[in-house]
Every structure is written in structure tokens, then in C-alpha cells.
Amino acid sequence: MRRTLIPASQRNNESLLKRLRVRQGVISLINDSINDPEMRTADETIVAVLHVLNSEVMGCDDRSMRIHQVGLHEMIRERGGLDRLGVGGQLAGILTITNYLIGAVREMQPHPDYVSFASKQDTSIPSDTSRLPESPIYCRPQGFQKIAEVLSSRDETYELLDTLRRLTNRFYLEKVFAALPAWEKDFTDMSERYTYEAIRLAALIYAYALLHKIPFSKAAAEVRNSKSFYLPDSGITPMPILINKALMRTDTSHCWDHLAGVLFWVVLVACAAVNPGPLANEERDGEDEDARKWLSAIAVRCCIVLSFEHGHAVMETLKRIVAIEAVLGRSSSDSANHNDDETATETMKNLLRKEKDADPTAFGPQRPPPVQRGFADFAQELMNI
Template structure:
């Protein structure tokens, strides 16, 4: 049986797996590992990475047609392996990337540079895809500056091509890249470029099935009492009570600060403060339960969330008011849970919401324990993106848009106080 951390590896469609399956279909005597594209750098054990792709990076559902194209292209294929190498480092418990992963990323980056020199006027789809794969690799170990550089590179390509809809062979590709950019923006508490934010409203490759229950969360709900969570096996009445409190707080915040131009807010700020203080007080009174990791992840996320919204400060600053190791604690509980089974389905939205908060808390901190915690939280964000995109892409995007809006409002409030934005130990 896979451990909780290994289950995080199942991140969806796998071009390596597709390539090997095609090669095997030619006959049992074919050795697929000798026929695949390979890195030139001898420090990179390409066969080992291929094997990791086959055993740990299994796909969810059928591979989209565009995955087959990636598998057939050297740049697209090796950029996927660079991501796989970073993921392998994470499973091995490394705190930083291995020399092999760095070499793989550098080789892919050089291939991208060569491609852009040839395609200066019109960068190709595969160049765009390769950069998105490098962003995924950076998400694992959280290099903020490199992630932002790659994000700006994607933005330049989108502008040159005339919009995100002009890139790729399907809306699913655009949705995946927009989703990754949103994860980066939330993790580092920065603005998401408008082109990706706006595209998230129109890029819906999988329309919601109205006959299915929608995985609700405090950032996306169909009913105020989050009724779909009643079916979830690991969502106890106490946990659901916490989530309902957090959902109510989200609604209050949006009513107060999400104001259309030239319209009055539906709720006064002092009224929000009073309600938020009451919610936070009730959350503080809830007892910890270390024997229930699902409950603890939700309780800690909700407590950070409520404190952040009450005081109108960034999530990372709010976490310091609660405990110095919130992200690390959330991560330690996360790997004890059954990611593939118990968070799947009705609880997927809750997992996304909680780990987005955890990522935003962990990313600015320089402590070694925070560096160890943040990769698991961000990789889980990507897992949720893949999982929800198969049936509920609207759920993923609505959760992210809500978090991005809240973070933007909190940054505005922080700036209006004219206080130093960073905490001691911040990398921003």
C-alpha cells in the first residue's frame, strides 16, 4: 500500500507512461527504456526517472490527446521528466533539489532558449508547455524568483500569440497552465496576471455535471450548511461545523469588501469585525485532536484563515499569531491521511482550500521545517487541480479566485497601514 506522501505523486496524465505503453504495444521484446528521449548530462539517471513515472506518477483517467503530443516531442517529454525528477527528490525526503534535478532543469531551459531564438516572433505550443512543466518543478521546492520568472515568460508568449485561447490544442492545456499560475500566485501572495485570471472564467474544459454533488469548501459552496459534506466519511460533525464557520466568514468578507464600483458595500466594516471576532473566538475554543489528522488540518487552516481575515493581515503573518509551526504541523498531518481515497470526491474542495492556506503560510518562511512542509502542501494543490479538472474545473477555479481576491484585499489593507510588509524571516 502506498503511503500518504506517495499518493500525492499521482498527479494525472503522464506523457512518459503513454510513450512506454505505445512502445510496448509493438511487441513484448521491445525495451521502451532504450527508445525514449534521453538527457545528455550523465548525472541524470534517465532510466530511473522513467521508472518513477511508471510507478509513482500514475495518471487519473484517460490521457488527453495533447499528452500524446508531448510524449512524441523531445522538449515536451524531457520537461516532463524534469518535473518527475523533482518529485522523486521530494519522495526521497530531500530538503533541496538533487544535482540531477538541477541538471535536468538546466538542460530543458537551454532547449527552451534555443527554441525561442528560432521562434522569436511566434513561440511554439511545445515551448509554452515546457515552461509550464518547469513551473510545476519549481512548485515542488518553491523557488519564488524562478517561478515568477517562468510565469513572466508564459505571459510574454501569451501576449505574442494573441491570448491564452490561441495556445495549444485544447482548452484543457490553457486551463492547466492558468491553474498552475494561480497556485504560484496564492503560494507567494502575489498578483495573478489578469490574462490567466480572466481565462479561468472561460476555460472550462469539463463542464460541471449537474447530477453530481459538488465538492464544497469555505471558498466555494452551493449551500450555506455545506450539505454535500454530510456524505463524506471523514468529515465529522465537528469538522463540518468548523468548515461552516469558515464559509460564513468568507461570505461576510465578500459582502463587506467585494464592492462593485459606485455601489455601497452590503455590510459595514465594523459589522464584519464584530462577526469575524466571534467566529475566531469559537474556533479558538475548539479542542485539538491529534488522533484525527483530517480534523486537525481543517481546524488549523480555519484558525489561520479567521485570524487573517479578522486582523486583515496576510495568512503568513496570521499563522505566527497562532503558533510558529502551523504549516509544518499541517504537513505532518497531511502525510498521515489517505490522499487518494479519503480526500477524493466530496472532500476534494476542502483539501484544496486547506492546502492553499498552508502553502501561503509556509512559502514566506525561511525555517528549515517550513521548507520541508511547503513542498507537500503545494504538490497537494497540484493534485487537487488535476483531480478536480476531470469533473469540477469550476470548483478549482472558484476556490483559487476567491483566495486570490481575499489575499489582494489583505495586501491593500496592509499597505494602507503604512507598516513594513514583511515579518522577520520573510523572503519577500
């Protein structure tokens, strides 16, 4: 994310090389565990691959992401399924959340095993007054409660969010499309101004997709090419980049605090909008790819931070966004998305074998004997990367 702030012409490869060396060391250690009959499908090994998978989501390396997804699934099946994993069921939950996150940002259906596990979890919205990560697709039937505590009902941002909430259940398209841009509003705080603008831009994509029943990625292009909406420039800057630029002017250090659920919704829509397609595997660069990586990093961070306290709410949010995407005309079917499982599994094995000979001492001490730890320990390690 810091690298994105540096113009492409001024970036050096030192940090990239460091990341590649660390990644090579991690893959080598994972390979050692996979070759150990006692560790091959242990929770620690699965968590290690899960860490790598999350890094691939943030790095938008679609090919490697697919390989590790398939590899993880093979390990889980060998273990006996998600229900047989440890850490009090939390490992199965975060694996399901991660695969739903990938499905949401890639506009693809998660594997049926994760869909089946998610369907068995009680992720219904509680009726009490407990704090929830509210968003346009996740809140109590009567409307926002916690957001209403931090935003006045007459606040421009609140009105837009409430319209989006109603839009999810009914069509209030005109009010979304007619929402004036931030520069036409009387905001005294710059972070508040760009928070509103990021929500408004995501709202345009979301509402347009629902109206025309098309994927977010297609809706983003059509909104950008249309002359009917208030957009920040008269050029051809893609919508996800506009959202990215707006978000970079807000304080995301604490995931928007009480609006964390809203930020999660914004980046899910934006990530899907910049999705290059489920079969894309070529190298990409430029401003659109920088934006895609930055947005993906925010999505992963929101997912992890919110899951500590609101794991069921995160899973329900992702279930809903994936279900919405399914209605929006996604063409690839479950079987089509997974017909390359065998090839991807073999590719992962070859990748691990290729990196087996790397010198593990160059990346720190050897792995200590396994110690049983909780999910919070594993997740905290990922947050500290």
C-alpha cells in the same frame, strides 16, 4: 516529498543531481524550440515551459518561478493572447489556473491578462446535484451536499467545516477559535484524527486573518505566538509546519477523495501562511522550507487532479482565495508585482543561452516531430513525474 521524510543529516545529493541534470536537458530542449521560428510559441513549447513552472512551484524556487512566469507571458503575448492558444481553450485555462495558484500561495495578484481571462469564464457554482470539490470557500448556498454524504452532520470534522463555510459569508469566529484539538476528541481512526487537526489548524489561521484583515502569513505568526488557542505543543513550531505534520499522517494518495476540495483549501491557506514574501529570493533551508515544498507539492497535485474533472471549480476556488487575500491587506499592487518583467525576461533568455551548449543526447533521444495532443496528455506527463 519522500526526501522530506528523511532527516536532513541523512540525505544524499544523488537524487538532487539527477533532477538538476534532467532540468538542464529540458531547458536545453526548450531553448531549441524557442530558437525555432515555427516552434517558438507553439502549444508544445508553452506546455513544456508550463511543466517547468509547475516544478518550480513545487520546489519553491521563487526566482526561477518568476523568470518562467514572465517568459510564459511573453510567449503568450507574442502568440496573440490567451484566446489564441490551442487545445480547445484548455491550455489557456490551465495557464490561468497555474498563475492563480502561484498568486494564492505567494499572496500576490495574478497578472491582469489572467485576471481578465478568468473573469470571462463562467465558473459559477452549478445549481444541480453534480459532484463538486466542496470546501469552506466553494459550495452551494444551501451548504455541503457531497461532504454531507460521507460525513455525518454530527461529525466533529463536518461541524468544523460547516462553521468555516458560514464564516466565509459571516463571522462565526468564536466557534472556530474554541474548536478543541484532535487529541481532545474521540477519534478511533488516526487518519481521521489528523484530517480534523489539519483542518482545525488551517481554520485558526483563516479565521484570525479574516478577523484582523491581515495576510495569512502574518496571521499564522500571530496565532502561533498567542496563548489563546489550543496548539499541539508549547514550543514555537510555526503553524505551517504543524499543518504539514498533521497532513503527513493522513492518506493524501488520492487527495482525500471526497474531501479533495477541502484538502486543496487547507494547503492553499498553509502555503500562503508559510509565504516568505513576494520579493524574497534568497536561498532558504530547514524544516520550514521542507514544509513549504511539501505543501506546495500537494497544492499542485490537487490542482492537477481536480482540474481534469472540475476545471471551472478549481478556477473559481482560486479566484475566491485570491480575492480574499486582496481584502486581507496585501500591500503589493499589480504594477509593483510586475515592474520587473523586463529584467526577468532578460534573465530567462540568459539562462537559456547559458544552458544551450548542454549535450542533449545525455538526457535521451532528440525531440520527435510535433504531434497534436490533448491537454490530458500534457497533464498526465506532469502527474507522472
